[in-house]
Amino acid sequence: MLKWTLRILLGLAATVVLAVAVTLVMFFSWRADAVAQRENDPDRRIAQTALGPIEYAVHGEGLPLLALHGTPGGYDQSLSAVRATPELAPPNTMTIAVSRPGYLGTPLSSGASFEEQADLYAALLDELGVERVVVLGASGGGGAALQFALRHPDRTMGLILYAAETKASPDFPDPRELPAMSPWRMTLLEGGMWLVGGPLRSAVVNAFDPDDPVQKTRWVAMMKTTVPWADHVPGQHNDVIQRLDPALDDWPVEQIAAPTLIMHGDADVNVDYANSVEMAERIPNAELVTFEGGDHFVMITRWEEVAAANQAFMQQFR
Secondary structure (H helix, E strand, O other): OHHHHHHHHHHHHHHHHHHHHHHHHHHHHHHHHHHHHHHOOOOOEEEEEOOEEEEEEEEOOOEEEEEEOOOOOOHHHHHHHHHHOHHHOOOOEEEEEEOOOOOOOOOHHHOOOHHHHHHHHHHHHHHHOOOOEEEEEEHHHHHHHHHHHHHOHHHEEEEEEEOOOOOOOOOOOOHHHOOOOOHHHHHHHHHHHHHHOOOOHHHHOOOOOOOOHHHHHHHHHHHHOOOOHHHOHHHHHHHHHHHOOHHHHHOOHHHOOOOEEEEEEOOOOOOOHHHHHHHHHHOOOEEEEEEOOOOOOHHHHOHHHHHHHHHHHHHHHO
16 A cells, blocks of 8 residues: 555656646747847847937838837737738838837836937937838837927827837836845746746736637737837836836926827726826827727737727828
8 A cells, every 4th residue: 555655656746847847848948949039139239319219110111100018018019910820910101110118129218218218219219211100109118109299399290109008117126125136046937937938818807708710829929029028127127117206297298299099998907097197188189999808918809990990090190
C-alpha cells in the first residue's frame, strides 16, 4: 500500500513539474516573439525633432490620423488592430502612431508634461511634412490629445477621445514614493499579460466572444504590445504623476473648436465614464457615443460599432 501511495505522489509531483515547465516554455516563447516583433519592425523609426527624439511608425495612406496610445502601450499598440486584421483597416487613412514619452523608444526627456508632449507631436509632424491631423487619444493618451487640440488648433482637424483619461487623479499613489519595481515583479506582470491574452481573456474582458476571430486576433496582438514591461514603466509612472495635478480639471477645453468624437462604454471600470460625459458637455462641437454595458475594451468586443463611429466621423474631413 505504501509503495502505491508513493508512486501516486511521485506521479502527481512529476505531472506538476511537467505542467510548470510547459507553462514556462510557452510564456517565454510568447515573450520572445513579442520582443522580436518590435525589434524587427521595418516600420519603426526614431525622428530627431527640435524637441527631442520620438519613436513612431506610419501605416497606410490618406487622411492623417495621429494616434496616441494608452497606458501601458507604445506606437505598436496603436497599430496592433490594423496589423492583426489588415483587411479591416480603415480605408484612405494614414495612421501616425507614436510612442509617448517614457514608452519604448521615446525618452521621457522629450516631454514629461502633457503640454510638452503635445508640442513634441507637432515637432514630429514638422519632420514628416504633415500640416494637419485628426488626433486620437486612447485611454491614458487622452490628456496629451486634449493638449494637442488646445495648443495646436491650426493643426487639429478633428479630435477623437476613446475611453480617455481626461481628469486629475490626485488620490493615486505617487510612484516617486514607491519602491522600484523588481525584475521579478515585471516578469510576473508579463506573465499576467500572457495569461490575459490567452485562456483568461474571457474572465477579464466583458462580453468577449471567443467565437469571433477578429476579437481573438486583435486581443492577442494588443497584449503582446505590453512587453517588455520595463520599457513601459517610465511612461506609466509619468502618466500617473501628470494626473496627480488638480490643474488638469481646469484646462479650458471649452476653447477646442475642432469637431470631437468621444467614445466610451458606460460600464468601464478602468476609466470613469463620467469623464467622457463631462468632456462632451464642455467641448462645444462634441458628440458622445455611448456603448451601453461596454467596458474599457469595446474596441475589441464591439469593434464593428467602434469602426462605424470612427469612419462616420472621419468622413467629414475627406
